[in-house]
Amino acid sequence: MQQDMLFRVLYVGDAALLRELVWLSAQRLGATWRREAVEVEASLLRLRVLFFLLVDRDMALKEKLLDGWPELGVPALEPRKAERFLSQLRAEVIEPWLVDERRTEDEFLGAVTDLYLVS
Secondary structure (H helix, E strand, O other), X not given: OOOOHHHHXXXXXXXXXXXXXXXXXXXXXXXXXXXXXXXXXXXXXXXXXXXXXXXOOOHHHHHHHHHOEHHHOEOOOOHHHHHHHHXXXXXXXXXXXXXXXXXXXXXXXXXXXXXXXXX
């Protein structure tokens, strides 16, 4: 399996990179988060959840998925996979998770992973 952008977020989990992406995306979207909440307090699991919640809203973050991180040797998502994943993320993963308070962050990431694998 190619280690594209989503693979790196889901399986490799570079916490420093995720912190930076989440922080920058939150700022672009006008969040009033404390930097410490992302830098120190957020676990890798929470960073992954935040990343996918933000990617649904942040066009610049979506573009990063489509462009990859050439400077880190991380390829972009294959265009058809990206289209399928991004078009289904909200309806199949985010909305059901947001409306059911019994669902955990682990369940959210499990649903994201399943969507990634079938996209």
